[in-house]
Amino acid sequence: MSVLAEFAMFPTDKGESVSGHVSQIIKMIDDSGINYRLTPMGTIIEADTMEEILAIISKAYKILEHDCNRVYSNIKLDIRKGSESRIESKVKSVEKKIGEVKK
Amino acid sequence: MSVLAEFAMFPTDKGESVSGHVSQIIKMIDDSGINYRLTPMGTIIEADTMEEILAIISKAYKILEHDCNRVYSNIKLDIRKGSESRIESKVKSVEKKIGEVKK
Amino acid sequence: MSVLAEFAMFPTDKGESVSGHVSQIIKMIDDSGINYRLTPMGTIIEADTMEEILAIISKAYKILEHDCNRVYSNIKLDIRKGSESRIESKVKSVEKKIGEVKK
Amino acid sequence: MSVLAEFAMFPTDKGESVSGHVSQIIKMIDDSGINYRLTPMGTIIEADTMEEILAIISKAYKILEHDCNRVYSNIKLDIRKGSESRIESKVKSVEKKIGEVKK
Secondary structure (H helix, E strand, O other), X not given: OEEEEEXXXXXXXXXXXXXXXXXXXXXXXXXXXXXXXXXXXXXXXEEOOHHHHHHHHHHHHHHHHXXXXXXEXXXXXXXXXXXXXXOOXXXXXXXXXXXXXXX | OEEEEEEEEEEOOOOOOOHHHHHHXXXXXXXXXXXXXXXXXXXXXXXXXXXXXXXXXXXXXXXXXXXXXEEEEEEEEEEEOOOOOOOOHXXXXXXXXXXXXXX | OEEEEEEEEXXXXXXXXXXXHHHHHHHHHHHHOOEEEEEOOXXXXXXXXXXXXXXXXXXXXXXXXXXXXXXXXXXXXXXXXXXXXXXXXXXXXXXXXXXXXXX | OEEEEEEEEEEXXXXXXXXXXXXXXXHHHHHHOOEEEEEOOEEEEEEOOHHHHHHHHHHHHHHHHOOXXXXXXXXXXXXXXXXXXXXXXXXXXXXXXXXXXXX
């Protein structure tokens, strides 16, 4: 099974720039060993089970919790049974059809 | 603490109409006793902790898992510390400013 | 055709409470005559065409633009051809299957 | 001004695999000359104005419209005034704080 998630989480009570808080979450994800890609609009993570994905989201909030009064998050999930890792193959499947793209 | 979540989850391998699968998830939410509201675009749930919210999302996928090969989900979280239930008060706070709205 | 959209838009450089800014957007939507419902997590709007929906989103940003330096928005679209208005019927279709729900 | 959007759009009445339809949208984006990056969970586009972004979303639906009865889309917007292009710099700003990440 491949569970792909795209998620963003940030405080909304800390003013215009939130990269300090967001960086702490990315560091936790990088340290966790989970397969991920950082994008300009969020982080894509991939695991074999929903539980691993939900555990990362829970940990992300714990990082912001003590310092932030209000937190917003957005999560998309694309879950496919009987599938190998798709974190590389989804983009490749588009490139097979239309040629090289920016990524 | 008030954790508000808006979430939608549906199979994408079952054709155009998915209300049968979605209804099973709503039934689980209604049975769970969690505070919720069904909207035309998803379900809004509210709890005191992230863990309760993530447990509902995990259960929702378990309902679809055996029958569906591919599932898509979208989740928004608005988390506010030191706050009472907001599932009614957020709309009322808008109405205090601009008068009665459709809801 | 029925184009249903759930959307939220708010400044992230104005501190914890944003209901003043959000209320101005809801007032514009109410004044516009478009079919809508306000929920605790966003506004659901429905129109016959994509253009009407995108025009509302464009106007919403114009309301925030002069006063806000950074704005975040989240939009979900569910577009169905050959369909009557679904802003009421989607919830009713769930209730036909599992009985009355909270809405 | 920098308007960053992450968006996904796909039919839900065409079965489990939608990469054929999605590829047509990516090709339109690539041909349009807009700044973009394809990710495993959607496409990130960046423009100087909201209008350019909304025009791409409108064109994306037109591509699917004739062939698809039901279409789902998810769009996130991060709009920042007085800002240069951020499609590269947001990730770099995280790397300045925590070192190199996967992207």
